Amino acid sequence: MWRDALLVCGKDLRIEARSRIGLNQIAPFAAAVLLLFGLALGPDRQALEPAAAGLFWIAVLLSVVLAVQRSFALESSDSARDGLRLSGLDPAGIFLGKGAAIVAQLLVLEALLTAGVALLFGARLSGGLVLLAACVTASIGLAAVGVVYGVVSSGLRVRETLLPLLLLPVTAPVLLGATKAWNAALAGTPAHAGIWLSLLAIFAILYVAVGIVAFGPLLEDS
Amino acid sequence: MSGYIEAGYAMALGSLAIYALSLVTRERASRRRLPPAAPGEPVSGSPSAPDSSGESS
Amino acid sequence: MSRLDTPRDARLDGTADGELGPSAVSPKAMASGRSSPSADVAVRIVGTLALVGVAATVWLGLFVTPNAVDYADGTVRLLYIHPPLAWVMYVAYGMATLSSLLYLWPRTRHARFDRLAGASAEVGVVFTGLTLVTGSIWGRTTWGVWWTWDPLLTTTALLFVLYLGYLALRNVPGDDETVARRSAIAGLIAFLDVPIVFFSVSWWRSLHQPPTVDLASRHLYVHGSMAWTLLLGFVSFTLTYSWLVVHRYRLAVLRAREEHEGLEVALAERWAEAVK
Numbered sequence: 001m002w003r004d005a006l007l008v009c010g011k012d013l014r015i016e017a018r019s020r021i022g023l024n025q026i027a028p029f030a031a032a033v034l035l036l037f038g039l040a041l042g043p044d045r046q047a048l049e050p051a052a053a054g055l056f057w058i059a060v061l062l063s064v065v066l067a068v069q070r071s072f073a074l075e076s077s078d079s080a081r082d083g084l085r086l087s088g089l090d091p092a093g094i095f096l097g098k099g100a101a102i103v104a105q106l107l108v109l110e111a112l113l114t115a116g117v118a119l120l121f122g123a124r125l126s127g128g129l130v131l132l133a134a135c136v137t138a139s140i141g142l143a144a145v146g147v148v149y150g151v152v153s154s155g156l157r158v159r160e161t162l163l164p165l166l167l168l169p170v171t172a173p174v175l176l177g178a179t180k181a182w183n184a185a186l187a188g189t190p191a192h193a194g195i196w197l198s199l200l201a202i203f204a205i206l207y208v209a210v211g212i213v214a215f216g217p218l219l220e221d222s
Numbered sequence: 223m224s225g226y227i228e229a230g231y232a233m234a235l236g237s238l239a240i241y242a243l244s245l246v247t248r249e250r251a252s253r254r255r256l257p258p259a260a261p262g263e264p265v266s267g268s269p270s271a272p273d274s275s276g277e278s279s
Numbered sequence: 280m281s282r283l284d285t286p287r288d289a290r291l292d293g294t295a296d297g298e299l300g301p302s303a304v305s306p307k308a309m310a311s312g313r314s315s316p317s318a319d320v321a322v323r324i325v326g327t328l329a330l331v332g333v334a335a336t337v338w339l340g341l342f343v344t345p346n347a348v349d350y351a352d353g354t355v356r357l358l359y360i361h362p363p364l365a366w367v368m369y370v371a372y373g374m375a376t377l378s379s380l381l382y383l384w385p386r387t388r389h390a391r392f393d394r395l396a397g398a399s400a401e402v403g404v405v406f407t408g409l410t411l412v413t414g415s416i417w418g419r420t421t422w423g424v425w426w427t428w429d430p431l432l433t434t435t436a437l438l439f440v441l442y443l444g445y446l447a448l449r450n451v452p453g454d455d456e457t458v459a460r461r462s463a464i465a466g467l468i469a470f471l472d473v474p475i476v477f478f479s480v481s482w483w484r485s486l487h488q489p490p491t492v493d494l495a496s497r498h499l500y501v502h503g504s505m506a507w508t509l510l511l512g513f514v515s516f517t518l519t520y521s522w523l524v525v526h527r528y529r530l531a532v533l534r535a536r537e538e539h540e541g542l543e544v545a546l547a548e549r550w551a552e553a554v555k
Contacts, residue, residue: 145468148468149465149468152448152461152464152465153448156451156453158447158451162444162447162448162451165440165443165444165447166444166447166448166465168440169437169440169441169444169472170441170468170469170472172437172476172479173472173475173476173479176479176480176483177479180483195482196482199475199478199479199482202475203475206471206475207468210468210471214464214468217460217464218461218464221457221460221461226416226419226420227341227354227356227357227416227420228341229416230357230360230412230413230416231337231340231341231356231360233409233412234360234364234409234412234413235333235337237405237408237409238333238405238409238519238523241405241523242522242523245523245526245527245530246526248530249526249529249530249533252530252533252534252537253533255537255541256533256536256537256540256541
């Protein structure tokens with residue numbers, strides 16, 4: 001399973017390295033989201049700075065939808081999906097591989113967005129360890145749910161509208177936990193983030209487990 | 223102020239009633255559209271072959 | 280008359296004999312889409328009881344029971360419908376999840392469970408919407424705001440959107456078995472999220488702000504006519520749920536048969552033409 005995971009992860013990341021969709025399209029999208037938030041909430045820093053963590057994570061959430069769409073769009077050309085099914089790769093491995101590739105992309109994106117949020121909203125970065133821990137656990141959870149719903153909606157003509165509808169409500173706890181953890185860190189009281197980091201960890205573990213079990217049957221159906 | 227409560231009751235019951243009605247209407251329409259008997263089966267007679275009714279539960 | 284394709288697994292189609300009810304089904308009854316007469320009567324009784332119960336609840340709730348002292352003029356009357364609506368919502372989603380599980384479990388895999396899941400989820404969404412509206416009205420009459428970020432209300436709102444997504448997924452066209460399996464898994468995933476959502480929203484509310492609006496403090500002393508009305512409310516709405524699910528389920532069966540038999544009739548007609 002792990003070997004297959006590495007294989008798929010490497011493939012997805014290599015495609016990304018060559019096509020640079022994540023860098024050229026998803027990252028600018030996320031930056032645009034931040035800018036639009038700035039426009040909507042006014043130039044007054046007083047409204048923006050307390051909201052910085054929440055806005056950051058909403059931008060991440062919206063970007064995850066794109067990243068998942070992209071991840072499965074890779075497979076839909078030239079019956080690549082059938083190839084995936086028939087290749088004899090362990091479906092759980094495919095799940096882990098795709099998920100890991102998305103996590104990697106998310107972490108890069110989050111690094112960029114952190115800089116963006118510090119710049120645009122005047123967020124004072126502190127409690128770096130908590131910020132990082134939140135990013136890692138949240139990204140894992142988001143990627144896990146994303147890949148599961150991604151395979152469910154892949155191959156459907158309505159996937160562009162179905163995937164966001166399925167994904168966003170389920171990830172509400174991640175949004176909550178990550179935002180609260182970041183708020184705690186940015187406010188200089190990283191200790192308060194403990195409970196939220198646990199929430200993020202539980203979510204991540206649960207949905208990775210779900211994905212490992214459910215990806216196989218879902219892949220066959222798609 | 224209390225008008226809201228009555229409105230709430232009305233809306234809750236009204237919605238349920240509308241939903242119930244829509245179900246019944248759609249059911250009737252569907253039944254009317256169905257062919258009178260499934261093709262290839264005798265219209266009168268004993269219940270169909272045992273092999274297809276052997277589900278568990 | 281030849282069947283052109285390989286024989287369908289009638290069990291998974293759910294068009295097998297026992298689908299609509301107990302095995303004492305006459306072909307005529309099958310064709311009309313009804314289950315056995317006794318099941319029919321039972322459903323009608325349930326429906327009538329539900330109707331009577333709900334009407335009685337409304338009458339008692341609005342006109343007979345007293346205004347509670349600690350609540351704004353008449354607000355307590357929502358108590359007779361709001362908690363029952365929420366209760367039914369949980370029952371509906373629980374039933375949908377249970378059916379999804381039963382469908383996925385190989386030994387009990389049968390289209391009826393998939394249809395039950397879909398029917399129960401749809402009714403659940405209806406009740407969720409109503410829970411939200413009555414909860415919002417409660418907030419308006421008690422605290423003057425149309426929306427409070429109360430943990431229960433917020434969780435309910437998220438459930439609403441969550442299961443709307445589930446219903447959207449069910450509506451995507453596809454081969455019956457695929458749709459059923461996909462929906463069952465999606466339903467389970469959604470249900471797994473429910474406790475997580477609930478706890479995260481509760482912590483969100485309680486850890487960082489003193490709960491200024493705490494719907495949990497709904498601890499009135501319900502006694503006498505109030506208690507009976509509340510109980511009646513729970514029972515009536517549960518009966519209503521049952522009646523609605525049965526009919527929604529039947530609708531699903533009829534639609535499936537329309538699809539299959541409509542196709543067969545069309546094929547038969549084509550054959551007849553070709554052979555002519």
